[in-house]
Amino acid sequence: MKNNCSLCDYKSAAAQKLTQEELKHLAPNCVTVKFKKGDTIIRQGTYSTNVAYLKKGLVKIHIDGPYHVQVVRIVKPRNYLGLPTTFGDKINQYSVTAIDESEVCFIDISTFRQMLQLNPDFTNQIMLELCKSELESYQKCVNRTQKQIRGKLADVLLDFSDNIFKSDTFTINVTQEDLGNLVDASRESVSRVMAEFSKDGIIEVKGKHVKILDKDSLKLISKKG
Template sequence: MARFTQTSNCVDCNCKSSVFKKLSIPELELMNQNRFEVSFKAGEIMFKQGTPSPHFLCITRGMAKIYIEGLGKNLILGLIKPVEYIFGPGIYVDNRHHYSASAVEDSTACMVDVETYKQLVRKNPDFAEEFIRRFSQQAIINFDQFISLTQKQMHGRIADALIYLSEKVYCCNPFELTISRQDLADLSGMSKESAIRILKEFKEEGILTSEGNFIHVLNRGQLQHISETG
């Protein structure tokens, strides 16, 4: 199970994440006092859809997936890496998590008290605006995902997922896919078998090479084209 540790300070995250840059030293200190660090092994659940959300979560090491648990299947909304924080929309509505989060790699995360956070949102308009801006960016990303998942065929959706993984998540090419094929399928809204098949087709067409979990995108333009034409 998860182990408690208490190593870093909020000032560390302040150096890395733009959200906390809007906080003053005393405000950071307040936040620091109302947080604790937890470590998770790969596969462990960080929080579960439907449960109360007294804390929000800030990934300091490793990687997490956030996903909606639907009807038997999961829909992965995104992969979160250091130093990004995960706040569900529930914190201002019903204090429930509206999606689950679990570690896809061994990870550590800060759990920050939501009430402290909301208090700072009230007191510091710059912080509030930055929070709203983040929230808005997330919504815009969701819209794109909405279009991808509802209007594109499988090839376009896998292309979108590969671009996302290479450029937003692992930020390199070639990259090692640390998520499973099932996760790739859950990210693209299709069955695991279909995801595997399309990956194979892309390989046969010379768009990418793959050896085990290492994927090298050879023809980024082609991938973009497939993404845009559905």
């Protein structure tokens, strides 16, 4: 697909720091690829050759653990997907899979490096994002290991509502097994807790469609476990 990065409506915060000149140079060195639900965008263990950037859709980042997969996080558009794995290691340390139909822009790594060399504002923004996501991953890990399932599921529901879908009603295109892998619980436990939340009138579930009825209760459960 022929690109014109200058006109791209989905520029990252970092790319917005680039000059017209630099964007013109970027255009021939990146490709946009569409993925269907369930498609693998990045596969753990393969060589990482490009920086991936999510323009549209929704994806999950996941790692093969010693016993089962762990879903590290759900990522929404306007975020880079493979920065640490592209820069930090030649081999991808995690997989990325489309949850909804998605559009990903793959940027040639040496071109990306050139941008870093040329434009300090760009670099600064990228570093900021790297740092933020590292801090976030520390915090997430603490919650994962210390909170119990009810609290973690409440967190996830709040995250979906507040950050990802920005709405009290949303459709989660992931199985309960995925949710389990996201909060380090078995799918049975997820099922039970979701049923409990429903029964208590905190959420309303119709298939994959979720409506949050009582956000305050969720916040309380998130805090108190």
